[in-house]
Amino acid sequence: MFVLSRLLRAVAPSDGAAAGSQSMTIRPQAGFTLLELLAVIALMAVVAGTAVLAYDGVQDQGRQDATRFEMAEVRKALLQFRRDSGSNDLPGQGAYDCEELADEAIANGRPATWPAAPAVPVVNNTNKADWITWCQHPANFWMLFVDPLGGGWNPDTHRGWNGPYLQRKSGLLSYAGIDNLSVIIDAYQAPYLMLDLNDAVRARLLSIGPDRTDNNPSPSSCQIASTGDDTLLCLLR
Numbered sequence: 001m002f003v004l005s006r007l008l009r010a011v012a013p014s015d016g017a018a019a020g021s022q023s024m025t026i027r028p029q030a031g032f033t034l035l036e037l038l039a040v041i042a043l044m045a046v047v048a049g050t051a052v053l054a055y056d057g058v059q060d061q062g063r064q065d066a067t068r069f070e071m072a073e074v075r076k077a078l079l080q081f082r083r084d085s086g087s088n089d090l091p092g093q094g095a096y097d098c099e100e101l102a103d104e105a106i107a108n109g110r111p112a113t114w115p116a117a118p119a120v121p122v123v124n125n126t127n128k129a130d131w132i133t134w135c136q137h138p139a140n141f142w143m144l145f146v147d148p149l150g151g152g153w154n155p156d157t158h159r160g161w162n163g164p165y166l167q168r169k170s171g172l173l174s175y176a177g178i179d180n181l182s183v184i185i186d187a188y189q190a191p192y193l194m195l196d197l198n199d200a201v202r203a204r205l206l207s208i209g210p211d212r213t214d215n216n217p218s219p220s221s222c223q224i225a226s227t228g229d230d231t232l233l234c235l236l237r
Contacts, residue, residue, distance in 0.1 A: 111149065
């Protein structure tokens with residue numbers, strides 16, 4: 001404010017100007033001191049830093065809110081898949097067991113509902129183990145987008161596969177050394193993970209957060225780690 005007042009005083013009407021005259025004189029003023037300029041620069045830096053911190057905080061909260069919302073939607077999709085199965089099976093369970101799917105495809109051919117590789121890789125006796133690893137990978141949500149059995153939906157019994165259960169898919173990506181996974185990417189650009197689906201107590205959906213690390217890989221129940229930045233949602237509780 002002191003510097004601004006000096007600027008305003010630097011330009012002022014002439015004392016000798018007639019009333020209503022538009023003429024002005026510029027009074028000679030000394031230049032700003034280095035100390036004054038440094039004070040202005042320091043003030044601007046403080047204001048800019050405060051604005052950046054506030055913006056970063058809004059961004060972080062936005063990413064967290066988006067992640068929680070998406071996780072709730074994915075949970076709904078998984079539970080609807082489970083209800084539609086008629087046997088309370090989540091992906092990879094019961095009739096959707098990956099080893100059984102592989103054996104059936106090898107013996108009788110791929111279901112017509114399976115898209116061509118790489119969306120659903122080719123399975124044979126040579127690569128069966130690798131295919132099972134792909135099928136049951138915790139980041140692979142392919143059964144929400146593709147009918148794994150090929151039987152479709154039975155309108156009479158209201159049982160079967162009635163997907164796709166989600167509209168958004170992030171495409172085929174590699175994660176943890178496995179290629180062509182049908183992943184769903186969170187707001188931190190990491191895939192959501194389905195974990196311990198065979199355990200009703202521990203079954204959970206996980207966002208591994210900005211550090212991209214599962215901070216509680218072997219919990220005794222569906223619970224968040226005491227440290228880290230994970231976001232967790234229990235599936236069956």
